[in-house]
């Protein structure tokens with residue numbers, strides 16, 4: 533594969549941009565090699581600056597569930613842009629998107645738009661601390677909630693530890709208020725809340741973990757979280773930045789029938805533009821300024837271009853059969869991948885919820901961060917690079933999800949399965 537232009541651009545980018553990238557996950561650090569620079573995309577395909585074509589399963593890390601440059605979304609953005617890109621005043625489009633979110637997501641009564649998932653989570657945490665008057669928050673190891681200070685804390689192994697900041701720049705006094713548990717460990721959650729429940733402002737969780745690869749919740753886990761938080765007077769926050777509008781129109785909370793107090797959204801909600809949102813019970817959301825004293829603001833929040841893209845995205849996802857179609861195509865792809873792995877005698881564990889899926893190179897059952905870490909990341913690195921050679925673009929890390937879109941065709945899926953078999957053979961050595 534010719535990567536000449538990408539290599540040249542990467543060298544140049546490094547002169548002006550730290551590490552040559554504006555988000556570290558784009559670097560190919562975990563898999564070896566340098567990132568490809570993308571020139572354009574359409575539907576299920578992306579093209580790099582050297583003209584190489586790929587079937588894409590990154591989907592800009594999740595947002596593009598209807599594929600790249602969907603004509604309906606592109607045309608909405610164009611027509612709105614001609615009327616103005618930002619006013620710093622309310623627009624009708626904001627109501628339309630908010631109404632669609634409230635209609636779709638069971639626990640959301642009102643919703644505030646922001647510009648990223650990180651911002652949504654930071655704001656929801658502030659609100660939780662503001663309304664409860666408590667400082668401590670609980671999260672799970674391996675769950676990512678954006679790069680807000682309180683959440684860049686990962687406890688070491690063990691049932692529970694006081695958060696030790698492992699990212700320089702995070703104030704220890706803040707980090708100590710972040711308690712970290714093991715995902716899917718209901719007993720540890722109960723134990724912590726028995727001891728310290730009355731000090732905890734909120735528990736935040738990705739109801740389907742998507743940032744250590746896809747790790748679904750074990751039966752009963754989410755219900756435990758709901759029960760203990762309610763009993764302790766702490767808020768339950770679902771970070772549905774990936775799962776929202778991805779696993780169903782109502783997200784994971786609809787799929788599993790659990791109502792959180794607050795929900796964070798991002799990725800799909802912006803239709804490929806920068807949008808985040810947080811919403812939930814009206815009595816809580818009314819504590820945010822201008823109604824309440826918990827301050828949160830944004831110069832470009834509810835931006836018309838972003839709102840227009842989000843509205844079109846949710847319209848597309850409200851059509852009949854969308855999620856059934858995503859389900860059956862994702863199932864088809866994953867069973868093909870499973871057959872490949874079995875036929876080559878490679879140890880792998882598959883996880884999938886709807887159109888988000890992972891193939892972990894490990895023989896162990898995957899249910900939390902410690903089990904995810906048993907993966908053979910070197911094998912993954914070789915597999916990743918071999919997949920690129922075969923024309924398939926997957927996320928450059930073993931610990932990321934793959935995403936199916938509504939526009940991937942049977943042909944795309946067949947080609948991917950064939951490519952994957954060749955790549956596995958090569959990677960296996």
Ligand SMILES: *Cc1c(COP(=O)(O)O)cnc(C)c1O
Pocket residue numbers: 647648649650651653676677678679738742743771772773774798799808
């Ligand atoms: C991507 C992600 C975020 C952060 O969103 P950004 O828009 O990148 O700030 C937060 N939570 C989860 C679950 C995510 O996957």
